[in-house]
Amino acid sequence: MKEYKSGSTPVGIVKNACRENQEVRICTMDTIDYESVDMFSIVIVGNSSTYVKNNRIITKRGYETKY
Numbered sequence: 001m002k003e004y005k006s007g008s009t010p011v012g013i014v015k016n017a018c019r020e021n022q023e024v025r026i027c028t029m030d031t032i033d034y035e036s037v038d039m040f041s042i043v044i045v046g047n048s049s050t051y052v053k054n055n056r057i058i059t060k061r062g063y064e065t066k067y
Helices: none
Strands: 010-015 023-028 041-045 051-053 056-058
């Protein structure tokens, strides 16, 4: 994906979602630790408008129309 995404694109990794020992990590395409991703992980990759605020990954919903 790095071929198509900026290195600063936010990435969220949730391991053991809704289970004991749940882990949530926020990183970027440049800093992702591939060794931490396994079959118990969900990886969410942001788009060009995604940003991180208050330790949350935010992607604005909807599309703006340009006339």
